[in-house]
Amino acid sequence: MAITMNKVLGEAFGPQAGTARAVKEVALVLAGIAFLALAAKIRVPMWPVPITMQTFAVLTIGAGLGLRLGLITLLGYIALGAAGVAVFSGDSAGVAYLAGPTGGYLVGFVVAAATMGLLARRGWDRSVTGMAGAMLIGTAIIYAFGLAGMSVLFLADKGAAWVLQYGMLNFLVGDALKLVLAALVVPGIWKLVR
Secondary structure, three states: OOOOOOOOHHHOOOOOOHHHHHHHHHHHHHHHHHHHHHHHHOEEOOOOOOEEOHHHHHHHHHHHHHHHHHHHHHHHHHHHHHOOOOOOOOOOOOHHHHOOOOHHHHHHHHHHHHHHHHHHHOOHHHOHHHHHHHHHHHHHHHHHHHHHHHHHHHHHHHOHHHHHHHHOHHHHHHHHHHHHHHHHHHHHHHHHHO
16 A cells, blocks of 8 residues: 655645755745744743643744654754753753653654654644644653653652643643644635645
8 A cells, every 4th residue: 555645735835956956945844943933932831841832832943844854843942951051941951851750741842843744744744633633642752751751750759640740631622722723724724735
């Protein structure tokens, strides 16, 4: 059974070959990193992990840029933060930040963006229901890594119920709203592109 490989949004416009395409891809990656940094600063304070627009940004970047550019964008974002640039949701940055409560979520962002890129390549981002399904999968990946990281830090002291409450349950309503937003926006952009 052959799997259809579709273009992702980032490939649907602008130069398709040569140096101009490379310049476009660099611009898309830089714009993606800036979008992620901005989304991280849109936050509702919560402890130990704030609610931000990062998951929306991560999943739409993965879908819009595809596997390769999505990974480059997420890895560039994390590298900037690890180097001390304040791109994460808090005011702090650096390698120590990656070992804190949000570290697992940041790893999950990379895996989720890659997964979204693969699903977009198969056309999941073209419809509201497909994009909603992809967002559910991407969100589940982020939570799997985030909860694992939170468990390492807090399970022994706080317990599983606490980790689940403060690592996932408090964020479900916000994530549902972000899912609906992305499920409408990305297929809507495809309609405009067509």
